[in-house]
Structures are given as C-alpha cells and as structure tokens.
Amino acid sequence: MRCRLGLKECPKNDAGILRCFPKIEQPFGMVIFGASGDLTKRKLVPALNRLFEAEILPERFFVLGAARTRMGDEEFRSRFNTQPDLLKRFSYTRVDYQNPDTFKSLKRVVDDLMKRFGVRNLIFYLSVPPDVYVPIIENLSKAGLNTETSRIVIEKPFGKDLKSARELEQVLQRSFGEHQIFRIDHYLGKETVQNILVFRFANFIFEEIWNNKFVDHVQITIAEGIGVEHRAGYFENTGLLRDIFQNHMLQILALITMEPPSSFNGESFRSERVKLLRSIRPFPVEDLENWIVRGQYGRGTVNGRVVPAYREEPGVSKNSSVETFVAMKLFIDNWRWSGVPFYLRAGKRLPKKVTEVAVVFKRIPHSIFPNVPSKDLEPNTIIFTIQPNEAISLEFQVKRPCPGMTPQLLSMDFRYEDYFGVKLPDAYERLLLDVILGDTTLFMRRDDLEVSWELLDPVLKAWESDPVRFEPHIYPSGTWGPKEADLLIERDGRRWRRP
Ligand SMILES: NC(=O)c1ccc[n+]([C@@H]2O[C@H](COP(=O)([O-])OP(=O)(O)OC[C@H]3O[C@@H](n4cnc5c(N)ncnc54)[C@H](OP(=O)(O)O)[C@@H]3O)[C@@H](O)[C@H]2O)c1
Known part of the structure; x- marks a missing residue:
C-alpha cells in the first residue's frame, strides 16, 4: 500500500517516520504562555525540534516564550537542548497573565516578530495552570491578538466540573471560533x-x-x-x-x-x-x-x-x-x-x-x-x-x-x-503538526x-x-x-x- 506521498515503506533514518512528511509552506508564529515551565521543556520544544530536524517546519516561523519569570532571550534559549538553527528563532518576553497592560507590550513584540518573519498565522499555546486560562484569553482579546488567522491551544484539565468547563467555553467562544480552538488530549x-x-x-x-x-x-x-x-x-x-x-x-x-x-x-x-x-x-x-x-x-x-x-x-x-x-x-x-x-x-x-x-x-x-x-x-x-x-x-x-x-x-x-x-x-509531534496545519480532527x-x-x-x-x-x-x-x-x-x- 502506497502512502499519500507514493512511498511503499516508511523511511528509516534519524528522524524516523516523520521524515516523509512534506515541508509546510505557510509561515507561522507560536507564542507559548508559561514557557518557563515543565511542559514546554519536556514536550513542546523537543517536539518542535523533531519537526525541525525532519525538515517539516516552514522556512519562516518563530517561537516566542511568554511568562512571568524574568529572563532574556539568551537565558530562555539556554534552557533547551535543540538544533542551534532552531534556537535562533526563539525569543522571550515577560507577561503578567492578569495584567492587560503587559498584553499591549506583548502585542508590540508579536507585531515586530510577525513583520520580521513575514508571518500572518499565530498560535497561542496555553502551557500554564488552568486557573490562568481565562485571564489570558480575555487579555489576548482585549489586546486584539485574537485575529481571524490565530489559533489557540489549551491543555487539560478543561475546567474542574461541568459549570467551570462551561464558563471556560463561554470565554473561549467569545474570543475564538471553534475551528481556531485546539483542546489537546495528548492520548x-x-x-x-x-x-x-x-x-x-x-x-x-x-x-x-x-x-x-x-x-x-x-x-x-x-x-x-x-x-x-x-x-x-x-x-x-x-x-x-x-x-x-x-x-x-x-x-x-x-x-x-x-x-x-x-x-x-x-x-x-x-x-x-x-x-x-x-x-x-x-x-x-x-x-x-x-x-x-x-x-x-x-x-x-x-x-x-x-x-x-x-x-x-x-x-x-x-x-x-x-x-x-x-x-x-x-x-x-x-x-x-x-x-x-x-x-x-x-x-x-x-x-x-x-x-x-x-x-x-x-x-x-x-x-x-x-x-x-x-x-x-x-x-x-x-x-x-x-x-x-x-x-x-x-x-x-x-x-x-x-x-x-x-x-x-x-x-x-x-x-x-x-x-x-x-x-x-x-504524541506532541503529531499534535503540534496538526495545530500548525489547522487540522482539528484529533482534538476535542x-x-x-x-x-x-x-x-x-x-x-x-x-x-x-x-x-x-x-x-x-x-x-x-x-x-x-x-x-x-x-x-x-x-x-x-x-x-x-x-x-
Ligand atoms: N507537564 C506535563 O507533562 C503536562 C502534561 C499534560 C498536561 N499538562 C498541562 O499543561 C499545562 C502546563 O503544564 P506545566 O507542567 O508546564 O505547568 P507548570 O510547569 O506548573 O507551569 C507552567 C508555567 O506557568 C506559570 N505558573 C505556574 N504556576 C502558576 C500560577 N499559580 N499562576 C500563574 N502562573 C503560574 C509558571 O511560569 P511563570 O511563573 O514564569 O509565569 C510556570 O513555569 C498545565 O495546564 C498542565 O495541566 C502538563
């Protein structure tokens, strides 16, 4: 059976089966909230690194870490063990998730990166504890960052019960269309x-x-x-x-x-x-x-x-x-x-x-x-x-x-x-790839x-x-x-x- 690329077998090399996926053409920018944390280090950046090594990521993309911890771009980059060419695209900015003013500064940083990298599509990844999902979503919206071409990724747990899940959904739906929302269940x-x-x-x-x-x-x-x-x-x-x-x-x-x-x-x-x-x-x-x-x-x-x-x-x-x-x-x-x-x-x-x-x-x-x-x-x-x-x-x-x-x-x-x-x-390699491609099939x-x-x-x-x-x-x-x-x-x- 040939795959969609006409291959009879999966290529066996360092990048494994990912190598056969065609390079994405559409440039993108990814803003990771809570980028100082565990998920970013253990899962998200290694997954990006594998996609990069497999030459799937487009020519033009950037990753912006955003969290409360004070650090500069170099310190942020030094946290990860990845390809130097990938790290060049990483930068960091401080945000206070509860404070709308810091989202105005975030918007300036993002606008600048979008110009520099020639990017229209933005992905906001909420890699933070669930208590701060709502303020981040509301502040993204107040700062006008929830554009038509943006996507938002949220991690489980999606609420604590039916009531809080509904409240979270209302806030999400006010700011983003369903096709823009990627609720990750990494299974x-x-x-x-x-x-x-x-x-x-x-x-x-x-x-x-x-x-x-x-x-x-x-x-x-x-x-x-x-x-x-x-x-x-x-x-x-x-x-x-x-x-x-x-x-x-x-x-x-x-x-x-x-x-x-x-x-x-x-x-x-x-x-x-x-x-x-x-x-x-x-x-x-x-x-x-x-x-x-x-x-x-x-x-x-x-x-x-x-x-x-x-x-x-x-x-x-x-x-x-x-x-x-x-x-x-x-x-x-x-x-x-x-x-x-x-x-x-x-x-x-x-x-x-x-x-x-x-x-x-x-x-x-x-x-x-x-x-x-x-x-x-x-x-x-x-x-x-x-x-x-x-x-x-x-x-x-x-x-x-x-x-x-x-x-x-x-x-x-x-x-x-x-x-x-x-x-x-x-699992994060496949799911990040789908987020970048805008495919919600494997999301809740x-x-x-x-x-x-x-x-x-x-x-x-x-x-x-x-x-x-x-x-x-x-x-x-x-x-x-x-x-x-x-x-x-x-x-x-x-x-x-x-x-
Ligand atoms: N780690 C995993 O393997 C895993 C797996 C599945 C799902 N998840 C989900 O993914 C999300 C991120 O997980 P994580 O393990 O990376 O979390 P984490 O390390 O505990 O937190 C991520 C970042 O969020 C900020 N933060 C922590 N506590 C906060 C608080 N009380 N208020 C505001 N900001 C706070 C911190 O950054 P600053 O202090 O710099 O702002 C921290 O570096 C969570 O929703 C988690 O449930 C994680």
Missing part, C-alpha cells in the same frame, strides 16, 4: 491510539465481531508506577477521576466503541465520537459504590523500594481524601453494545506503567475435548497496548504438542518497533467536554456531598488497587487481567 496524538481506528475500520474481519453478539466485556487500564511526584499541588485539587477519566479514558473508550464515521475528516469523526459518549449510561448515584471504586495509595514497596503513602507525600494534606485510583463499570446503551460491561481502571503507584485495552470475547458454547470444560478455556482476547511497548496481540487456543488434545492459550503479537524499526513519534470539540462532564459531574458531586461514605479505600503501593476494585468485576464472574 489522541499517540500512534497506537490512532491505530485503533485503522485496526477497526481498515479490516473487515474484526469489525464484524465488534459487538455484543461476540464481545463478552472490555477492560481498559491506565496504570502508572509512579506516585504524585512533584505535582501534589495540582493533584490535590484535581484527583484521578478528573485527571485521567474525563479525558484520556473516555477518549480511548470512544475510539474502541464508536460507529464508523463516513470519513476520517474533522467533523464526521468527532461527531461519531461524541455520539458514542452520549450513549454511556449515567451512573446511579444512590448505588454508586457498586459502580465506581475510589482508592488512594498507602505505603508499600515498588521495585524493592519502600515508598511513602499519598498522605505522606510533600505538599499533600495529612488527611487528604483525594483519590489516586478509580475503577468503574459502565454500560453503553446502544444497539451495538447493549448488555456488554466495560471495566475501566486507572491509578498511581500500581505495579507498573502500562496502558492497555483488552477486548475479551465470549467463551466457546461447548467443549468437545474430554476433561476440558469450556469454562476452563480462556476466551479469545484482542489487546491494544498503548504504552509503553506499543503492540497489538491476539490471544487464542492452540494444541499442545503432546499426545491427547490439550489446548493452551498463546498470544500472537505485533510490536510496532519490531516491525517498522522506527521509534514512534511523541466543545461537545466532547460537555458530554464527558455531564457523565462525571454527578459522581464528583456525590463524592463531595458525602465524604465519609465515599472515603477512598487505601491500597498498598505496588499493588493493583483496593480489593473493592477486584470485587467490582468478580461479582460479575470476571476478573481483571494482569497486564
């Missing part, structure tokens, strides 16, 4: 997440069995081995449900279960995704414990090292009841998925870092093999490993090479790196947010209104969460996979 930029779509919609044989006639249940796990690390301030105000479920988890669920869009263009794909999210059955608040389990990590041992409890971490309240683990069961009320349970779990300080989706098929109805009851035959399972070792596996039964007819489960694995021989690009739409908050808001309200009843269950660090999470699935005669 959608991952190759393996996008591959779920190719697997489902470029193959006939799987789509035919992708429904309640064949699928017994689906499990999604987003596990982290690490604890809260240096993000206690953020996490104490957020918790795991908002941090992982409102965005990454629901987006993965939607890609696994959505109907085929008529084409992979922005609106048709995004509309099917939202339609699916709308079909998720609301959680019964009166009986919430039987649907959602909250957990928080206690002390434990990870890789032979004794680690502190969440409440003992620096910056965390001694009696914090913030959840670091959530397991839930949900149903999708539509023709395709009616009756199929979805078990989702995510947490910190679990035994390892892994994100996987397991589509578990029904057991065979009757075993013809003596002494092997069908209940002992593990069902077929298709597993998408999204990180860290990106892969797709199919588990099926084979005959053991011995006298008799003894089945054994084995796994047929496709590993991205083994087959393509290239390092997969970081306003109604994505609305629907996901409508689903989770009643849960958060119930937790807040009765903290004693919903006190998180403590689980030892280095385990797969509290025993209540096991009961959630075992009550239904199933069990969690051990990824």
Whole structure:
C-alpha cells in the first residue's frame, strides 16, 4: 500500500517516520504562555525540534516564550537542548497573565516578530495552570491578538466540573471560533491510539465481531508506577477521576466503541465520537459504590523500594481524601453494545506503567475435548497496548504438542518497533503538526467536554456531598488497587487481567 506521498515503506533514518512528511509552506508564529515551565521543556520544544530536524517546519516561523519569570532571550534559549538553527528563532518576553497592560507590550513584540518573519498565522499555546486560562484569553482579546488567522491551544484539565468547563467555553467562544480552538488530549496524538481506528475500520474481519453478539466485556487500564511526584499541588485539587477519566479514558473508550464515521475528516469523526459518549449510561448515584471504586495509595514497596503513602507525600494534606485510583463499570446503551460491561481502571503507584485495552470475547458454547470444560478455556482476547511497548496481540487456543488434545492459550503479537524499526513519534509531534496545519480532527470539540462532564459531574458531586461514605479505600503501593476494585468485576464472574 502506497502512502499519500507514493512511498511503499516508511523511511528509516534519524528522524524516523516523520521524515516523509512534506515541508509546510505557510509561515507561522507560536507564542507559548508559561514557557518557563515543565511542559514546554519536556514536550513542546523537543517536539518542535523533531519537526525541525525532519525538515517539516516552514522556512519562516518563530517561537516566542511568554511568562512571568524574568529572563532574556539568551537565558530562555539556554534552557533547551535543540538544533542551534532552531534556537535562533526563539525569543522571550515577560507577561503578567492578569495584567492587560503587559498584553499591549506583548502585542508590540508579536507585531515586530510577525513583520520580521513575514508571518500572518499565530498560535497561542496555553502551557500554564488552568486557573490562568481565562485571564489570558480575555487579555489576548482585549489586546486584539485574537485575529481571524490565530489559533489557540489549551491543555487539560478543561475546567474542574461541568459549570467551570462551561464558563471556560463561554470565554473561549467569545474570543475564538471553534475551528481556531485546539483542546489537546495528548492520548489522541499517540500512534497506537490512532491505530485503533485503522485496526477497526481498515479490516473487515474484526469489525464484524465488534459487538455484543461476540464481545463478552472490555477492560481498559491506565496504570502508572509512579506516585504524585512533584505535582501534589495540582493533584490535590484535581484527583484521578478528573485527571485521567474525563479525558484520556473516555477518549480511548470512544475510539474502541464508536460507529464508523463516513470519513476520517474533522467533523464526521468527532461527531461519531461524541455520539458514542452520549450513549454511556449515567451512573446511579444512590448505588454508586457498586459502580465506581475510589482508592488512594498507602505505603508499600515498588521495585524493592519502600515508598511513602499519598498522605505522606510533600505538599499533600495529612488527611487528604483525594483519590489516586478509580475503577468503574459502565454500560453503553446502544444497539451495538447493549448488555456488554466495560471495566475501566486507572491509578498511581500500581505495579507498573502500562496502558492497555483488552477486548475479551465470549467463551466457546461447548467443549468437545474430554476433561476440558469450556469454562476452563480462556476466551479469545484482542489487546491494544498503548504504552509503553506499543503492540497489538491476539490471544487464542492452540494444541499442545503432546499426545491427547490439550489446548493452551498463546498470544500472537505485533510490536510496532519490531516491525517498522522506527521509534514512534511523541504524541506532541503529531499534535503540534496538526495545530500548525489547522487540522482539528484529533482534538476535542466543545461537545466532547460537555458530554464527558455531564457523565462525571454527578459522581464528583456525590463524592463531595458525602465524604465519609465515599472515603477512598487505601491500597498498598505496588499493588493493583483496593480489593473493592477486584470485587467490582468478580461479582460479575470476571476478573481483571494482569497486564
Ligand atoms: N507537564 C506535563 O507533562 C503536562 C502534561 C499534560 C498536561 N499538562 C498541562 O499543561 C499545562 C502546563 O503544564 P506545566 O507542567 O508546564 O505547568 P507548570 O510547569 O506548573 O507551569 C507552567 C508555567 O506557568 C506559570 N505558573 C505556574 N504556576 C502558576 C500560577 N499559580 N499562576 C500563574 N502562573 C503560574 C509558571 O511560569 P511563570 O511563573 O514564569 O509565569 C510556570 O513555569 C498545565 O495546564 C498542565 O495541566 C502538563
């Protein structure tokens, strides 16, 4: 199969698969708010560097860092380990996000850079804590920087609940059109997440069995081995449900279960995704414990090292009841998925870092093999490993090479790196490229947010209104969460996979 450039294979070189993307012609300028911070250093600038090395970025572009920290251009440049030719295009200016006057100065700096680089298209990247999204957007607007040719990128979390998400949206929509707004959920930029779509919609044989006639249940796990690390301030105000479920988890669920869009263009794909999210059955608040389990990590041992409890971490309240683990069961009320349970779990300080989706098929109805009851035959399972070792596996039964007819489960694995021989690009490379190209397909739409908050808001309200009843269950660090999470699935005669 030839790609859009007519290539039969992805070129294998230093820049990996990015090398085959044509150079962008349209010049652009990117203003990064909060450019003194972690995301800029760890993700945004390395992604820009890879796009630059792959000769994808246009001849004319600039990057302007904007934050409260006092520093000059040279100090700003010295923070990054990138191509010198890229750094030449970097400069820095101080802004106070709350102060409209500093945005007037920002406009002068931006106008000057736009003239120097011959740029009309501006990208504003809000790489700051969510509390300052609103003042930045309002001040951009007051300074007249929200022109027709500008775009704005915002990072999760998009609000704290339905009300604050709506307020943020109102401010955004007053200043920018929907086609100018790029709400990043970086999971959608991952190759393996996008591959779920190719697997489902470029193959006939799987789509035919992708429904309640064949699928017994689906499990999604987003596990982290690490604890809260240096993000206690953020996490104490957020918790795991908002941090992982409102965005990454629901987006993965939607890609696994959505109907085929008529084409992979922005609106048709995004509309099917939202339609699916709308079909998720609301959680019964009166009986919430039987649907959602909250957990928080206690002390434990990870890789032979004794680690502190969440409440003992620096910056965390001694009696914090913030959840670091959530397991839930949900149903999708539509023709395709009616009756199929979805078990989702995510947490910190679990035994390892892994994100996987397991589509578990029904057991065979009757075993013809003596002494092997069908209940002992593990069902077929298709597993998408999204990180860290990106892969797709199919588990099926084979005959053991011995006298008799003894089945054994084995796994047929496709590993991205083994087959393509290239390092997969970081999600931010793909997403920044799409922002520069103005393609919103892989970004969340306003109604994505609305629907996901409508689903989770009643849960958060119930937790807040009765903290004693919903006190998180403590689980030892280095385990797969509290025993209540096991009961959630075992009550239904199933069990969690051990990824
Ligand atoms: N880091 C990640 O891996 C990651 C991943 C996904 C999403 N995100 C999201 O991306 C955004 C940026 O993340 P980050 O990790 O880069 O954040 P960060 O390092 O905590 O903050 C970025 C910059 O924002 C400014 N800032 C910090 N606290 C502030 C406050 N209370 N009020 C006003 N300004 C403040 C600081 O710059 P000045 O003091 O110089 O103004 C800081 O350098 C956040 O919304 C985060 O949730 C981050």
